[in-house]
Amino acid sequence: MNRLGFGNTSLWFLISALLCLVVADITVTALNPWGEMLRLLRGILRPDMLSIEAWSVVWTIAFAVVGVGIGATAGFVLAIAFPHFSGVRGLAVMLRGIHELFWALLLIQVFGIGPATGVLAIAIPYAGIFAKVFAEMIEEADLAAEKVLPSGTSAISAFAFARLPDVAERFKTYTLYRLECGLRSTLVLGFVGLPTVGFHLEGYFKQGKYAAAAALLGVFYVLIGTRRLWARPTTVPLLFIGGLLLLPEGIGGGSSLANLARFVTHDIIPTPFRNGDVASLATWSGFAAWLQPIVWHKVLPGVWNTIVLAQIALVGMGILALLLFPLVSRQFAGRIGQPAGRVLLVVVRSTPEYMLGYVLLQLLGPSMLPAIIALAVHNGAIVGYLMGRHADALDYRMDAPKGVNLYAYDTTPRLFGQFLAYNLYRWEIIVRESAIFGILGVATLGYYVDAAISELRFDVAGVLILATVGLCALIDALSRGLRKALRISMLATRLADAPAR
C-alpha cells in the first residue's frame, strides 16, 4: 500500500514546504507596509498616461520579436538535429539552463548595454527552449504518413512532407505564445539596464512614482492582451525587420570582439588556470584550494536557500492554483464570472514574477517573503488558468453534483493527476526563478552570481552559474522520474497544449 500515489506525493511536498517555512526568513521588515501599499493602490487607480516613455515600449517589442525570432530559428535548426546528436541535446540543456538575466549580466561584459546584449540574452536561452519543445513536438507527431513513403525518400523530403505539415500548426502556436514570454523577459532585462519598459518601471517603483508605473504597466498588459491581434504569421516578418531597424543604439563597451576574446580566454577561466600549467599538479591543487571556499561559502548556502525558497513557492503555487481555478471555469464561475476571472488571472500571469518580487520588496522590506509571494502568485495564476480550462473540458454526468460538492468530489479528484503534472513541470521553472531572485537580495544562487559579477570575478560567477544549471537539471530529472512513477508523464504540461476553450 506504500506505493507512490497522488495523495502521499502531495503530502510529502506539503510537509517539506512547512519544514522550509520554519527555517525561512519571512519577516516583514518594512516600517509601514500598509501605507506604502495604499499609495501603490492610489497610483494604480490614477495612472499617469502622460509619463509613458513611448520608445521604451517600441524597444520592448523590438527586443522581444528579434530575440524570440532568432531563438525560434536557431531552436528549429537544433530540433531537427536533436534526436541524432547527444552533443546538441547537451548544448540545448546548457542554453536554457542559464536564465536570460544571467545571460544578460554576462553579455553586458562583452557587448556593453546595447542591442546585441538584449537580443542575445533572449535568443540564446530561448533557442535552447525552442530546440527542446520543437523536438518533443516532432517526436509526438503522427508517424503513420511517414511509414508509407516510398523507400529511398530523402530525410529532408520525408520531414517536409510527412512530418512538418503535422507539426507546423503547433510550432506556430507555440512560437507566437513564446513571444508573450519574450515580452516578459524583455521587461525584466530592463532591471539590469537595457532601455525597455522594465528600466523605467524600476525607477518609478524605486521613487514611489506609482501613477507613472501603473500607466506604463497598463500599456504592457494591453500589449500582451492584444498579442493575438498584432502577432500573426503574416505580421511577424514585418515586425522582425522593423524590430531590427528600430533597436536602440548601444552605449560603451569598446570593441566587442576584443571583449569577447578577453572574456572567453581570460575572465571566465578559473584564476589558478590563467597563468598555471594545466598539466602540472600544483595548478590542480591550486584549483582545488580555489574551488573549496566557493563551494562551501557560496554554492552550498546558495543551493540551500534556492531550494528552501522554491519549495515554499511551489506548494504555495499549488494551493493558490487549486483555489483559483474555479474562477476561470464556466462550471463554477458561470458565464459572467468566468470572463472576469480570466482577465484577473491573465493580468497576474502577464506580470513578470521578477518585477512582482521587486515591487513587494519595496513594500515589505528585504526577506524571503516577497520572493515567495511573487513566485507563488505568478505561477499559481498560470496553473489555475490551465486547470480552469481542463475543468471545462471534462464531461460531467447529467446528475453531477454542484458547487463545492462538484469541486471536491468530481472536478478536483479527476484533475488531480493533471494538477500534479503541471506542478512537477513548473518545479524546475520555480527553482530557476528562485535562483534569479538572488539578484534582488535573497541569498539564493543568484545573489552570489550577482556579487561575483560586480566584483568582476567572472570565473567565480561561472562556477555558480554551472551550479545553478546542475541544480535545475537535477530537479528536472527528479520531476520527470516522479511524473513517470505517478503515470502522469503523458499529460499536458505546456501552456500551449491545454485544451482550447
Added chain:
Amino acid sequence: MDGDIVFELKRACAGYNGRPVLFDIDLTVRAGERIAVMGRSGAGKSTLLGLLYAQRPTDVALVPQVSALVKPLSVFHNVYMGRLDCHSTAYNLRNLVWPAACEVAEVRGVLESVGLEREIFSQAGALSGGQQQRTSVARALYNGRPTLIGDEPVSALDRVQGGDVLSLLKSHHQTLVLALHDVHHALAHADRIVVLEHGRKVIDESSRKLTANDLLHHFGGEP
C-alpha cells in the same frame, strides 16, 4: 397498473450537437412501470433518456452510459456521491478525507448486493469495466430515488450477472426506464418495450405481446 404519471412527452423532438435525433415522440411513463428502450446505436435512446431525466432531475437515480466514475477516488467515495445532496457540504468534505463509519457500513451494504464489498476502498479507475459499471449501479441504488433511468446499465456484464443486476434495480426502484440492447433481458425484466428507429418510435407494446423475433426484426441485436 394505473400509477401517477412520472414522465410525459408529447410530440417531442430533440437534437444532439445541432443534428435532429428524435422526432414526434409521444411517451407517458406511469409510476411502477418497467420500460425497456431499444434500438440500434444512434437511434436516439440516450437522447430520449436525457429528455426524460430533464423533466424531473431531483426524483431520478441515474446510471449513465459511460460509468462516469471519478477514477482517482475510491469505490466508497463514488457510491457515496449518490447522496451528496442529502448532506451538508462540510459533512461531505469530512467524508472525502475521513469516511464516517456509519456511511462506510451503509455503502458496504449496497456494494454487497452488487458483489463489490471487497473493493470498497479500491481506486475506481483500477477496476475492470464490469466492476466499474456495477459501481455506477451501486451509486444509483444508494441514491435510492424511486425512479431509475439507466442507459445500458448492464452492457459490460455477462447475461447472468446482468440479469441479477436488473432484478436488483427492479427490487429497489419503483419505476424503471432502461436502455437495453439485450432482447432477452428486455423481455424478461421489462413489462413494456419501446423501440426507436431513426429517431421515431416504432414499437410501444407490453412485453407479453412481443417475441424476440419482433424485436430482432427492428434492429440487429444478437438472438
